[in-house]
Amino acid sequence: MNGILPLRLEDVSFAAGGRTLIEQLSLTLEAGASTIILGANGAGKSVLMRLMHGLLAPSTGRVAWNAQGPRRRQAMVFQRPVMLRRSALANVVYGLAAAGVTGVERERLAREALAEVGLSHVAQRPARILSGGEQQRLALARAWALHPEVVFLDEPTANLDPGATREIETIIKAFDASGTKIVMSTHSLGQARRLGDEVIFLHQGRVAERAPIERFFPQPASPEAAAFVKGELPWA
Protein backbone atom coordinates (compact mmCIF):
# COMPACT_ATOMS: atom_id res chain seq x y z
CA MET A 1 0.00 0.00 0.00
CA ASN A 2 1.43 3.35 -1.03
CA GLY A 3 1.58 6.03 1.64
CA ILE A 4 -0.56 9.12 1.10
CA LEU A 5 2.48 11.29 1.90
CA PRO A 6 4.14 13.37 0.67
CA LEU A 7 1.42 16.00 0.41
CA ARG A 8 2.09 18.68 -2.18
CA LEU A 9 0.57 22.13 -2.30
CA GLU A 10 1.23 23.84 -5.61
CA ASP A 11 0.59 27.58 -5.94
CA VAL A 12 -2.39 27.32 -3.64
CA SER A 13 -4.44 30.45 -3.06
CA PHE A 14 -7.61 30.74 -1.05
CA ALA A 15 -9.89 33.77 -1.00
CA ALA A 16 -13.14 34.28 0.86
CA GLY A 17 -15.33 37.34 1.18
CA GLY A 18 -13.03 39.34 -1.10
CA ARG A 19 -9.99 38.71 1.09
CA THR A 20 -7.06 36.57 0.09
CA LEU A 21 -6.22 34.40 3.09
CA ILE A 22 -3.64 32.12 1.48
CA GLU A 23 -1.55 33.46 -1.37
CA GLN A 24 0.40 31.44 -3.94
CA LEU A 25 1.61 28.99 -1.37
CA SER A 26 3.69 25.97 -2.33
CA LEU A 27 5.07 23.40 0.06
CA THR A 28 5.64 19.67 0.50
CA LEU A 29 4.95 17.70 3.67
CA GLU A 30 6.97 14.51 4.04
CA ALA A 31 6.30 11.65 6.40
CA GLY A 32 8.19 11.58 9.67
CA ALA A 33 9.12 14.95 11.14
CA SER A 34 6.44 16.72 13.20
CA THR A 35 5.55 20.00 11.56
CA ILE A 36 4.50 23.01 13.61
CA ILE A 37 2.65 25.82 11.88
CA LEU A 38 3.31 29.16 13.53
CA GLY A 39 2.11 32.65 12.76
CA ALA A 40 0.19 35.58 14.17
CA ASN A 41 -3.61 35.59 14.34
CA GLY A 42 -4.97 35.85 10.82
CA ALA A 43 -1.75 34.61 9.23
CA GLY A 44 -3.74 31.75 7.69
CA LYS A 45 -2.81 28.79 9.92
CA SER A 46 -6.31 27.40 10.30
CA VAL A 47 -7.20 27.98 6.65
CA LEU A 48 -4.00 26.25 5.53
CA MET A 49 -4.77 23.17 7.64
CA ARG A 50 -8.33 23.04 6.34
CA LEU A 51 -7.02 23.22 2.77
CA MET A 52 -4.64 20.35 3.47
CA HIS A 53 -7.28 18.31 5.28
CA GLY A 54 -9.72 18.88 2.41
CA LEU A 55 -12.40 20.84 4.26
CA LEU A 56 -11.75 23.81 1.99
CA ALA A 57 -11.06 23.72 -1.72
CA PRO A 58 -8.33 26.05 -2.99
CA SER A 59 -9.47 29.00 -5.12
CA THR A 60 -6.52 28.37 -7.39
CA GLY A 61 -3.68 25.86 -7.31
CA ARG A 62 -3.60 22.22 -6.34
CA VAL A 63 -3.51 20.13 -3.18
CA ALA A 64 -2.23 16.68 -4.08
CA TRP A 65 -1.61 13.61 -1.96
CA ASN A 66 0.91 11.02 -3.15
CA ALA A 67 -1.82 8.41 -3.29
CA GLN A 68 -5.54 9.05 -3.13
CA GLY A 69 -6.20 6.91 -0.09
CA PRO A 70 -9.42 6.30 1.74
CA ARG A 71 -10.62 9.04 4.05
CA ARG A 72 -9.40 7.43 7.27
CA ARG A 73 -5.74 7.84 6.37
CA GLN A 74 -5.81 11.46 7.50
CA ALA A 75 -7.69 13.04 10.39
CA MET A 76 -8.12 16.42 12.04
CA VAL A 77 -8.59 17.59 15.61
CA PHE A 78 -10.12 21.03 16.06
CA GLN A 79 -9.59 23.73 18.63
CA ARG A 80 -13.14 23.14 19.86
CA PRO A 81 -14.07 19.52 19.18
CA VAL A 82 -17.75 18.77 18.56
CA MET A 83 -19.00 15.73 20.44
CA LEU A 84 -22.27 13.97 19.71
CA ARG A 85 -24.84 13.46 22.46
CA ARG A 86 -23.90 9.87 23.12
CA SER A 87 -21.27 8.07 25.17
CA ALA A 88 -17.55 8.73 24.77
CA LEU A 89 -17.13 5.24 23.32
CA ALA A 90 -20.03 5.76 20.89
CA ASN A 91 -18.40 8.94 19.62
CA VAL A 92 -15.24 7.06 18.69
CA VAL A 93 -17.31 4.23 17.20
CA TYR A 94 -19.23 6.78 15.12
CA GLY A 95 -15.98 8.10 13.64
CA LEU A 96 -14.90 4.57 12.76
CA ALA A 97 -18.26 3.76 11.19
CA ALA A 98 -18.06 6.93 9.10
CA ALA A 99 -14.62 5.80 7.93
CA GLY A 100 -16.11 2.50 6.76
CA VAL A 101 -14.68 0.24 9.47
CA THR A 102 -16.74 -2.93 9.89
CA GLY A 103 -18.96 -3.48 12.92
CA VAL A 104 -16.88 -5.95 14.89
CA GLU A 105 -13.66 -4.00 14.46
CA ARG A 106 -15.19 -0.69 15.58
CA GLU A 107 -15.64 -1.46 19.24
CA ARG A 108 -12.20 -3.03 19.58
CA LEU A 109 -10.41 -0.10 17.91
CA ALA A 110 -12.48 2.42 19.88
CA ARG A 111 -11.68 0.84 23.25
CA GLU A 112 -8.02 0.66 22.28
CA ALA A 113 -7.99 4.36 21.37
CA LEU A 114 -9.77 5.34 24.60
CA ALA A 115 -7.13 3.43 26.56
CA GLU A 116 -4.37 5.28 24.69
CA VAL A 117 -5.72 8.66 25.81
CA GLY A 118 -6.53 7.46 29.34
CA LEU A 119 -10.30 7.68 29.05
CA SER A 120 -11.26 4.01 29.48
CA HIS A 121 -12.92 4.79 32.81
CA VAL A 122 -15.37 7.24 31.21
CA ALA A 123 -16.14 5.17 28.11
CA GLN A 124 -19.84 4.95 28.94
CA ARG A 125 -20.17 8.55 30.17
CA PRO A 126 -22.01 10.97 27.84
CA ALA A 127 -19.31 12.82 25.88
CA ARG A 128 -20.83 16.27 26.28
CA ILE A 129 -20.61 16.28 30.05
CA LEU A 130 -16.87 15.51 30.06
CA SER A 131 -14.51 18.36 30.92
CA GLY A 132 -12.89 20.43 28.15
CA GLY A 133 -9.61 18.58 28.56
CA GLU A 134 -11.32 15.19 28.49
CA GLN A 135 -13.31 16.15 25.39
CA GLN A 136 -10.11 17.14 23.61
CA ARG A 137 -8.53 13.81 24.62
CA LEU A 138 -11.65 12.11 23.27
CA ALA A 139 -11.21 14.02 20.01
CA LEU A 140 -7.64 12.70 19.86
CA ALA A 141 -8.95 9.17 20.52
CA ARG A 142 -11.46 9.59 17.70
CA ALA A 143 -8.57 10.48 15.39
CA TRP A 144 -6.24 7.83 16.83
CA ALA A 145 -8.76 5.03 16.35
CA LEU A 146 -8.41 5.54 12.59
CA HIS A 147 -4.63 5.04 12.76
CA PRO A 148 -4.18 7.78 10.17
CA GLU A 149 -0.92 8.51 8.37
CA VAL A 150 -1.34 12.23 9.09
CA VAL A 151 -3.22 14.07 11.79
CA PHE A 152 -3.87 17.80 11.62
CA LEU A 153 -4.15 19.51 15.00
CA ASP A 154 -5.57 23.03 14.97
CA GLU A 155 -4.46 24.72 18.21
CA PRO A 156 -5.59 21.69 20.20
CA THR A 157 -4.75 23.20 23.60
CA ALA A 158 -5.85 26.80 23.02
CA ASN A 159 -8.80 26.52 25.44
CA LEU A 160 -7.21 24.30 28.08
CA ASP A 161 -5.54 24.82 31.44
CA PRO A 162 -1.86 23.86 31.96
CA GLY A 163 -2.67 20.45 33.43
CA ALA A 164 -4.93 19.44 30.55
CA THR A 165 -2.43 20.89 28.09
CA ARG A 166 0.32 18.64 29.48
CA GLU A 167 -1.91 15.59 29.08
CA ILE A 168 -2.70 16.50 25.49
CA GLU A 169 0.99 17.02 24.71
CA THR A 170 1.83 13.59 26.15
CA ILE A 171 -0.81 12.02 23.89
CA ILE A 172 0.47 13.91 20.85
CA LYS A 173 3.98 12.61 21.55
CA ALA A 174 2.63 9.05 21.76
CA PHE A 175 0.65 9.65 18.55
CA ASP A 176 3.90 10.73 16.90
CA ALA A 177 5.77 7.73 18.28
CA SER A 178 3.13 5.39 16.85
CA GLY A 179 4.16 6.57 13.38
CA THR A 180 1.50 9.18 12.58
CA LYS A 181 2.77 12.41 11.09
CA ILE A 182 1.83 15.41 13.25
CA VAL A 183 0.91 18.71 11.62
CA MET A 184 -0.04 21.18 14.34
CA SER A 185 -0.70 24.86 14.65
CA THR A 186 -0.14 26.54 18.00
CA HIS A 187 0.31 29.89 19.67
CA SER A 188 2.63 28.54 22.30
CA LEU A 189 6.29 28.65 21.31
CA GLY A 190 7.11 26.42 24.26
CA GLN A 191 4.72 23.81 22.93
CA ALA A 192 6.22 24.15 19.45
CA ARG A 193 9.64 23.38 20.88
CA ARG A 194 8.40 20.47 22.97
CA LEU A 195 6.53 18.74 20.15
CA GLY A 196 7.96 19.90 16.86
CA ASP A 197 10.81 18.92 14.57
CA GLU A 198 10.34 21.73 12.08
CA VAL A 199 8.49 25.03 11.84
CA ILE A 200 6.51 26.50 9.00
CA PHE A 201 6.12 30.20 9.77
CA LEU A 202 3.19 31.87 8.03
CA HIS A 203 2.91 35.59 7.48
CA GLN A 204 -0.08 37.10 5.67
CA GLY A 205 -0.96 33.87 3.92
CA ARG A 206 2.54 33.05 2.73
CA VAL A 207 5.33 30.85 4.05
CA ALA A 208 7.80 33.38 5.41
CA GLU A 209 10.17 30.74 6.68
CA ARG A 210 10.53 27.01 7.08
CA ALA A 211 13.27 25.70 9.33
CA PRO A 212 14.20 22.95 11.80
CA ILE A 213 13.12 23.75 15.36
CA GLU A 214 16.69 23.91 16.69
CA ARG A 215 17.58 26.53 14.09
CA PHE A 216 14.30 28.49 14.01
CA PHE A 217 14.16 29.68 17.62
CA PRO A 218 17.74 30.86 18.17
CA GLN A 219 18.13 32.31 14.68
CA PRO A 220 14.97 33.01 12.74
CA ALA A 221 16.02 33.96 9.24
CA SER A 222 13.08 36.13 8.19
CA PRO A 223 12.44 39.52 9.83
CA GLU A 224 8.75 38.57 10.41
CA ALA A 225 9.67 35.38 12.27
CA ALA A 226 12.36 37.21 14.24
CA ALA A 227 9.82 39.81 15.39
CA PHE A 228 7.29 37.07 16.21
CA VAL A 229 9.73 35.00 18.26
CA LYS A 230 11.02 38.08 20.07
CA GLY A 231 7.54 39.43 20.77
CA GLU A 232 6.05 36.13 21.86
CA LEU A 233 8.85 34.74 23.96
CA PRO A 234 7.93 36.32 27.30
CA TRP A 235 4.65 34.38 27.23
CA ALA A 236 6.01 31.15 25.86
Add this chain to the structure above:
Amino acid sequence: MLDAIVSGLGLVATLDLRLWEIVGLSLAVSLSAVALATLLGLPLGAAIAVGRFPGRQAVIVVLNALMGLPPVVVGLFIYLLLSRAGPLGELGLLFTPQAMVVAQTVLVLPIIAALARQAVEDAWREYEEQLRSLGVDGLRGALTVLWDIRFSLLTAVLAGLGRASAEVGAVMIVGGNIDGVTRVMTTTIALETSKGDLPLALGLGVVLIAIVLVLNAAAHLIKEAAQRRYG
Protein backbone atom coordinates in the same frame (compact mmCIF):
# COMPACT_ATOMS: atom_id res chain seq x y z
CA MET B 1 -70.86 30.81 34.17
CA LEU B 2 -69.51 29.31 37.42
CA ASP B 3 -72.50 26.95 37.63
CA ALA B 4 -71.80 25.81 34.11
CA ILE B 5 -68.17 25.08 34.94
CA VAL B 6 -69.12 23.17 38.07
CA SER B 7 -71.69 20.98 36.33
CA GLY B 8 -69.28 20.55 33.42
CA LEU B 9 -66.62 19.26 35.77
CA GLY B 10 -69.29 17.07 37.35
CA LEU B 11 -69.90 15.47 33.98
CA VAL B 12 -66.22 14.81 33.62
CA ALA B 13 -65.86 13.48 37.15
CA THR B 14 -68.73 11.03 36.76
CA LEU B 15 -66.96 9.53 33.77
CA ASP B 16 -69.81 9.98 31.38
CA LEU B 17 -69.10 7.24 28.83
CA ARG B 18 -70.23 9.19 25.79
CA LEU B 19 -67.94 12.01 26.81
CA TRP B 20 -64.91 9.77 27.23
CA GLU B 21 -65.49 8.25 23.79
CA ILE B 22 -65.25 11.74 22.38
CA VAL B 23 -62.04 12.44 24.32
CA GLY B 24 -60.57 9.12 23.19
CA LEU B 25 -61.31 9.73 19.52
CA SER B 26 -59.85 13.22 19.76
CA LEU B 27 -56.62 11.88 21.16
CA ALA B 28 -56.46 9.01 18.67
CA VAL B 29 -56.93 11.34 15.69
CA SER B 30 -54.57 14.08 16.82
CA LEU B 31 -51.82 11.79 18.08
CA SER B 32 -51.94 9.72 14.87
CA ALA B 33 -51.73 12.86 12.78
CA VAL B 34 -48.80 14.21 14.83
CA ALA B 35 -47.00 10.86 14.65
CA LEU B 36 -47.37 10.78 10.85
CA ALA B 37 -46.37 14.42 10.49
CA THR B 38 -43.33 13.84 12.73
CA LEU B 39 -42.24 10.84 10.71
CA LEU B 40 -42.45 12.85 7.50
CA GLY B 41 -41.66 16.33 8.80
CA LEU B 42 -38.42 15.77 10.69
CA PRO B 43 -36.48 14.21 7.79
CA LEU B 44 -38.01 16.75 5.41
CA GLY B 45 -36.97 19.66 7.61
CA ALA B 46 -33.49 18.21 8.10
CA ALA B 47 -33.03 17.65 4.38
CA ILE B 48 -33.95 21.25 3.62
CA ALA B 49 -31.67 22.47 6.44
CA VAL B 50 -28.61 20.61 5.21
CA GLY B 51 -29.29 20.45 1.48
CA ARG B 52 -28.02 22.97 -1.04
CA PHE B 53 -30.28 23.16 -4.08
CA PRO B 54 -31.66 25.87 -6.34
CA GLY B 55 -34.82 27.47 -4.99
CA ARG B 56 -33.97 26.53 -1.41
CA GLN B 57 -34.79 29.98 -0.04
CA ALA B 58 -38.16 29.94 -1.78
CA VAL B 59 -38.92 26.49 -0.33
CA ILE B 60 -38.12 27.79 3.16
CA VAL B 61 -40.39 30.81 2.74
CA VAL B 62 -43.26 28.66 1.46
CA LEU B 63 -42.77 26.11 4.23
CA ASN B 64 -42.81 28.82 6.89
CA ALA B 65 -45.92 30.35 5.34
CA LEU B 66 -47.68 26.97 5.35
CA MET B 67 -47.42 26.96 9.15
CA GLY B 68 -50.29 29.41 9.03
CA LEU B 69 -52.57 27.28 6.84
CA PRO B 70 -56.19 27.95 7.84
CA PRO B 71 -57.71 24.65 9.07
CA VAL B 72 -60.99 25.20 7.21
CA VAL B 73 -59.12 25.63 3.93
CA VAL B 74 -57.16 22.41 4.53
CA GLY B 75 -60.44 20.74 5.43
CA LEU B 76 -62.05 21.94 2.23
CA PHE B 77 -59.08 20.80 0.17
CA ILE B 78 -59.08 17.30 1.69
CA TYR B 79 -62.89 17.25 1.37
CA LEU B 80 -62.61 17.86 -2.37
CA LEU B 81 -59.95 15.15 -2.70
CA LEU B 82 -61.96 12.57 -0.76
CA SER B 83 -65.50 13.43 -1.85
CA ARG B 84 -67.23 10.88 -4.02
CA ALA B 85 -66.53 12.83 -7.21
CA GLY B 86 -62.97 13.64 -6.13
CA PRO B 87 -59.76 11.93 -7.29
CA LEU B 88 -59.54 9.83 -4.09
CA GLY B 89 -63.31 9.30 -3.78
CA GLU B 90 -62.92 5.58 -4.47
CA LEU B 91 -61.34 5.12 -1.05
CA GLY B 92 -64.59 6.06 0.67
CA LEU B 93 -62.73 7.86 3.42
CA LEU B 94 -64.87 10.98 3.70
CA PHE B 95 -66.59 11.37 7.09
CA THR B 96 -64.31 8.80 8.75
CA PRO B 97 -61.67 9.26 11.46
CA GLN B 98 -59.03 8.38 8.86
CA ALA B 99 -60.02 11.41 6.81
CA MET B 100 -59.61 13.53 9.93
CA VAL B 101 -56.11 12.12 10.47
CA VAL B 102 -55.21 12.97 6.88
CA ALA B 103 -56.46 16.54 7.23
CA GLN B 104 -54.66 17.13 10.51
CA THR B 105 -51.46 15.59 9.15
CA VAL B 106 -51.53 18.07 6.27
CA LEU B 107 -52.12 20.85 8.78
CA VAL B 108 -49.36 19.84 11.18
CA LEU B 109 -46.68 18.68 8.74
CA PRO B 110 -45.51 22.20 7.75
CA ILE B 111 -45.26 23.24 11.41
CA ILE B 112 -43.06 20.32 12.37
CA ALA B 113 -40.99 20.48 9.18
CA ALA B 114 -40.43 24.25 9.40
CA LEU B 115 -39.44 24.21 13.09
CA ALA B 116 -37.20 21.17 12.54
CA ARG B 117 -35.59 22.92 9.55
CA GLN B 118 -34.66 25.89 11.74
CA ALA B 119 -33.37 23.74 14.61
CA VAL B 120 -31.28 21.48 12.39
CA GLU B 121 -29.87 24.42 10.45
CA ASP B 122 -28.73 26.11 13.67
CA ALA B 123 -27.14 22.89 14.92
CA TRP B 124 -25.55 22.18 11.52
CA ARG B 125 -23.44 25.32 11.88
CA GLU B 126 -21.85 23.73 14.93
CA TYR B 127 -21.53 20.19 13.54
CA GLU B 128 -20.77 20.62 9.84
CA GLU B 129 -16.99 20.97 9.92
CA GLN B 130 -16.51 18.16 12.42
CA LEU B 131 -18.82 15.78 10.53
CA ARG B 132 -17.28 16.56 7.16
CA SER B 133 -13.86 15.97 8.69
CA LEU B 134 -15.06 12.52 9.75
CA GLY B 135 -16.25 11.93 6.20
CA VAL B 136 -19.97 12.36 6.93
CA ASP B 137 -21.92 14.39 4.40
CA GLY B 138 -25.40 15.09 3.14
CA LEU B 139 -28.22 12.81 4.23
CA ARG B 140 -26.15 10.91 6.79
CA GLY B 141 -25.06 14.19 8.36
CA ALA B 142 -28.65 15.42 8.47
CA LEU B 143 -29.81 12.25 10.22
CA THR B 144 -26.92 12.41 12.69
CA VAL B 145 -27.84 15.99 13.64
CA LEU B 146 -31.54 15.12 13.77
CA TRP B 147 -30.83 12.31 16.22
CA ASP B 148 -28.41 14.43 18.25
CA ILE B 149 -30.91 17.23 18.85
CA ARG B 150 -33.92 14.90 19.17
CA PHE B 151 -34.90 16.27 22.57
CA SER B 152 -34.91 19.87 21.32
CA LEU B 153 -37.15 18.73 18.47
CA LEU B 154 -39.80 17.75 21.02
CA THR B 155 -40.76 21.42 20.97
CA ALA B 156 -41.53 21.22 17.26
CA VAL B 157 -43.63 18.11 17.80
CA LEU B 158 -45.48 19.78 20.67
CA ALA B 159 -46.24 22.80 18.52
CA GLY B 160 -47.75 20.41 16.00
CA LEU B 161 -49.74 18.63 18.68
CA GLY B 162 -51.05 21.92 19.98
CA ARG B 163 -52.26 22.80 16.52
CA ALA B 164 -53.87 19.39 15.93
CA SER B 165 -55.69 19.17 19.24
CA ALA B 166 -56.96 22.74 19.09
CA GLU B 167 -58.26 22.98 15.53
CA VAL B 168 -61.92 22.49 14.70
CA GLY B 169 -62.33 23.60 11.09
CA ALA B 170 -60.58 20.73 9.30
CA VAL B 171 -62.03 17.85 11.34
CA MET B 172 -65.48 19.42 11.14
CA ILE B 173 -65.44 19.52 7.34
CA VAL B 174 -63.88 16.13 6.54
CA GLY B 175 -65.30 14.31 9.60
CA GLY B 176 -68.78 15.77 9.53
CA ASN B 177 -69.12 15.74 13.35
CA ILE B 178 -71.18 12.52 13.24
CA ASP B 179 -72.22 11.42 16.72
CA GLY B 180 -70.36 8.31 17.81
CA VAL B 181 -68.26 8.19 14.66
CA THR B 182 -66.36 11.39 13.99
CA ARG B 183 -67.33 13.62 16.86
CA VAL B 184 -64.27 14.95 18.70
CA MET B 185 -63.77 17.42 21.52
CA THR B 186 -63.47 20.59 19.50
CA THR B 187 -66.43 19.83 17.22
CA THR B 188 -68.54 18.88 20.24
CA ILE B 189 -67.66 22.11 21.99
CA ALA B 190 -68.68 24.08 18.89
CA LEU B 191 -71.92 22.12 18.54
CA GLU B 192 -72.95 22.16 22.21
CA THR B 193 -72.20 25.86 22.48
CA SER B 194 -74.46 26.61 19.55
CA LYS B 195 -77.14 24.38 21.09
CA GLY B 196 -76.78 26.18 24.41
CA ASP B 197 -75.48 23.19 26.41
CA LEU B 198 -72.74 25.17 28.08
CA PRO B 199 -71.88 22.69 30.89
CA LEU B 200 -70.88 19.94 28.44
CA ALA B 201 -68.99 22.40 26.26
CA LEU B 202 -67.12 23.80 29.23
CA GLY B 203 -66.41 20.40 30.72
CA LEU B 204 -64.87 19.29 27.46
CA GLY B 205 -62.95 22.55 27.25
CA VAL B 206 -61.41 21.90 30.64
CA VAL B 207 -60.50 18.32 29.66
CA LEU B 208 -58.93 19.53 26.42
CA ILE B 209 -56.79 22.09 28.19
CA ALA B 210 -55.80 19.58 30.88
CA ILE B 211 -54.68 17.02 28.29
CA VAL B 212 -52.58 19.57 26.44
CA LEU B 213 -51.07 20.69 29.75
CA VAL B 214 -50.19 17.14 30.82
CA LEU B 215 -48.61 16.28 27.46
CA ASN B 216 -46.52 19.46 27.54
CA ALA B 217 -45.44 18.87 31.12
CA ALA B 218 -44.38 15.32 30.25
CA ALA B 219 -42.40 16.53 27.26
CA HIS B 220 -40.77 19.22 29.35
CA LEU B 221 -39.67 16.72 31.97
CA ILE B 222 -38.23 14.40 29.31
CA LYS B 223 -36.31 17.29 27.79
CA GLU B 224 -34.93 18.45 31.14
CA ALA B 225 -33.86 14.94 32.09
CA ALA B 226 -32.19 14.46 28.71
CA GLN B 227 -30.36 17.74 29.03
CA ARG B 228 -28.93 16.72 32.39
CA ARG B 229 -28.08 13.25 31.12
CA TYR B 230 -26.48 14.09 27.77
CA GLY B 231 -25.41 17.73 28.14
